[in-house]
Amino acid sequence: MDPVNDLDTELPGHVERALADYLERAGEGIGHVEQFAEPRRALVSFVLGGGKRMRPTFAWWGWRGAGGASGGERAEATLYAISALELIQACALIHDDVMDDSHSRRGAPTVHVSFAAKHTERDWHGSAERFGLASAVLIGDIALAWADDMFNSAGLPATALSAAQPAWHAMRTEMLAGQYLDIVNQVTADPSPEAAMRVDELKTAAYTVQRPLHLGAALGGAGPELIAELQAFGRDVGIAYQLRDDLLGLYGDPAVTGKPAGDDLREGKRTLLVALGLEHAKQQGKHALAATISDAVTGPEPTDTQIERAVSALDEVGAVDSVERRIGELTGSALAALERADVAEPAATKLAELAHTATSRTF
Amino acid sequence: MDPVNDLDTELPGHVERALADYLERAGEGIGHVEQFAEPRRALVSFVLGGGKRMRPTFAWWGWRGAGGASGGERAEATLYAISALELIQACALIHDDVMDDSHSRRGAPTVHVSFAAKHTERDWHGSAERFGLASAVLIGDIALAWADDMFNSAGLPATALSAAQPAWHAMRTEMLAGQYLDIVNQVTADPSPEAAMRVDELKTAAYTVQRPLHLGAALGGAGPELIAELQAFGRDVGIAYQLRDDLLGLYGDPAVTGKPAGDDLREGKRTLLVALGLEHAKQQGKHALAATISDAVTGPEPTDTQIERAVSALDEVGAVDSVERRIGELTGSALAALERADVAEPAATKLAELAHTATSRTF
CATH class of the missing domain: 1.10.600.10 (Farnesyl Diphosphate Synthase)
Incomplete structure (x- = not known):
């Protein structure tokens, strides 16, 4: 063939x-x-x-x-x-x-x-x-x-190129704005889950899934309705994928992920996992655990022991469970959006598969 | 109006x-x-x-x-x-x-x-x-x-956009390649006039004059002949402009140029002026002057006195005169190319004026 x-x-x-x-x-x-x-x-x-x-x-x-x-x-x-x-x-x-x-x-x-x-x-x-x-x-x-x-x-063809411009333009700006937001969250040590979500929405959801789907659909001559449905699917898959990536970065196998475990903490990245960890620890009155998490992401050069303790603390206060639950919910809502959408086969089946693999434990 | x-x-x-x-x-x-x-x-x-x-x-x-x-x-x-x-x-x-x-x-x-x-x-x-x-x-x-x-x-219109693509693509690559070449010349301390000219050709001539002219002409529906003539004009004006800029950087008024005199030397830039200065000094057997020039561009953090001496040395060995002569020749050949070209008025007159102002002592 x-x-x-x-x-x-x-x-x-x-x-x-x-x-x-x-x-x-x-x-x-x-x-x-x-x-x-x-x-x-x-x-x-x-x-x-x-x-x-x-x-x-x-x-x-x-x-x-x-x-x-x-x-x-x-x-x-x-x-x-x-x-x-x-x-x-x-x-x-x-x-x-x-x-x-x-x-x-x-x-x-x-x-x-x-x-x-x-x-x-x-x-x-x-x-x-x-x-x-x-x-x-x-x-x-x-x-x-x-x-x-x-x-x-x-x-x-010129018509396809022109139809794809909005997606192409938005995607690059969203990626760069997401990168900037990410470094601002690090230096301001913004502890809120909302700040983490804004980065995930721009840097991963929009740039990695939503806009590529938008771009491809626009090149294929999709109308605004199909584009909106694919974007809704893409947003949820994209955020779920980022949340999975955050978990794998701390609890995954470095041989599979390709980077040392805990690097996100070392770099002071303000992931949703960290934000929820801090929030949960405070709600539960576990101030020592909150400090352990906070020190690992804001302190200068945390030691491996500090990183390990923060990783355990995030699990202990239930942040890992919360993030797992969100991944499940987002994957569910993404698949529901896909069901509603008028997507031609075999794309519908393939996108459902991608939603599973991108958000699964072994990706 | x-x-x-x-x-x-x-x-x-x-x-x-x-x-x-x-x-x-x-x-x-x-x-x-x-x-x-x-x-x-x-x-x-x-x-x-x-x-x-x-x-x-x-x-x-x-x-x-x-x-x-x-x-x-x-x-x-x-x-x-x-x-x-x-x-x-x-x-x-x-x-x-x-x-x-x-x-x-x-x-x-x-x-x-x-x-x-x-x-x-x-x-x-x-x-x-x-x-x-x-x-x-x-x-x-x-x-x-x-x-x-x-x-x-x-x-x-799609046709104009498509006609302009080659100029738009080449221009950005030439700019970035020129920047890279410039830093390589600095770290390798390449003393040859040829190395300096390659940077001038890419970074200034192509990116600043030649390709913008090419781009504009292509947008206006110019044929290959007019584009080639404008590029020949642009190459020479562009190099002459860069040589003028190099001279102004050392001998110009900082209040006019907007940057401290001698900065190019401090940054170790390998301009044609420096390359010719080294070549002339060696040909004239003036090894002390060659060392003065060389130390200013390769040494770690040259002092203001070192910079002043290098500036004088470049003049003394005749590099300033050589560069002035080249500026004159290039401006002449640019204007000759423009004469030959079939450029509509008032553009022909304007481009001739631009060739003069871009390469003149007061720009």
Whole structure:
């Protein structure tokens, strides 16, 4: 079977093929600048080196749910357009690692750390750290610029491109606003569940699920009603997915999650889990447990023991149960929204499956 | 006279009107997120707070040179599209200031410095410096994303949008590749005039003059011949402008240039002036002068005296004269290319004027 006739099967592989093809050609006008080969290679291996391809996957099923074809020329153009979401994500992650000064990602050194290492190895002038930072800022910028280029040169008809603009525009702004809100919550140590939810709504729900579905559906010519229903589904799945991710970050297996357990606490991230932990502890009059949780997220450089105690405290006050319950409720309401929506098959079945896997304990 | 009927007059004012209008509406879907008001305001005041609007100006005269109208609906859409160039430039400058850790720009604190100061004033948690850096990275990203959004939602006909894609894509990649090349030249201390010229070609010539002209001309429906002629003109004007800027940075009045004299040397920038200074000094056997120049750009934190001596040394070995001669030659060849080109009036006259002002001693 010609794979182009059935993009439904092995979708992540097709997304990677589209990305590899685009990145081969991107910025070809500056091929003569040999120094640019290194940052380009770094971006290519970052983009092709991993990731669940969640955003293009939701976008694809938005397209299919709106009646878009599974193969042929138009489907191929759509595949290219939605694969560009992985370039936005590359910018988000590369810049996020700079902002948090994270040292590893997917088991490899982060971009700024790896460029700082090149500087040191080659005995270059000036500060290696600063060179690493500057390189990663620029490589993230290139990813963001190329995301737009890939999207706009995917070969979509002008009407589809125009119908998709609102989703494309909103998605990037929501991601960046969500990132900013996240750092503001950290530095202000905002303890409220509402603050945590606002970040989850923008950074994960909107950017990761809701807008990709909106984008795909708009490319498939969906009307406002179907788009609204898919967005309602996407919002709830997206928040539930983030809550699962928060739990896995503390109680999951680092070999599976790819990052050390407790990193969110170490970075002072104000997740809903932490906010509910503080709220529950106070309601139960357990001030020592509240202090244990609070110290781990606001204190300077918590020790591993402090992290372990905070992780236990969150469980003990019932925050883990509360978050599990919310995941269940959100998954339920997402599936109900999907039932109500007029989504074409096989997309309806696929989206229901995605709602389960994205929010399940083993994802 | 209705200003919309004659955008030729007071063009920078029209560009600012378009930017103010767009920024008022940009990302309106997240208006409810009150924490986002501060980075948005910072971006708005950065974009509206200054700048010569060179890139939209060259793009406008590319449009007019290809026969585009000076007013009316289509001209207004073009104005919006090319004003987006100022948002790309905002990203370039905000990120550049982060990368160089510059503290002031246009007489005001840079974005990362001002956000670090907010953190300190408010006694927030964690590192003020890191918060400043993260905020500036995100605000620059927002500028880059909104540049694309503004360009793509300017109301251009699909054919014009599609004709302009190659210029729009190449321009952003060339800018970012030029920035990367610039930092590589600094850390490798590449002393060759060729390395300096490669940066000037990408970062200034292509990004500031050549591609804006290409973009405007493509929006006006120019054929490949006119585009090639305008690009030849733009390349030479762009390089000459950068060489003038390098001279003004060392020999100009800080009150006019807006930055302390000698900053390029302090930052270790490998300008053509420095490269020729080193080359001339060696050819003349003046090794002490070569060392003076070299130490100022490669040494750690040169003193004001070291900077002053390097500035004198560059003049003494004849590098200033060489650069002045090149500026003259490039301006001449640019004007010759313009003569040959089939550029509609009043654009031909305006572009010739721009070639003079951009490369003159008083710009």
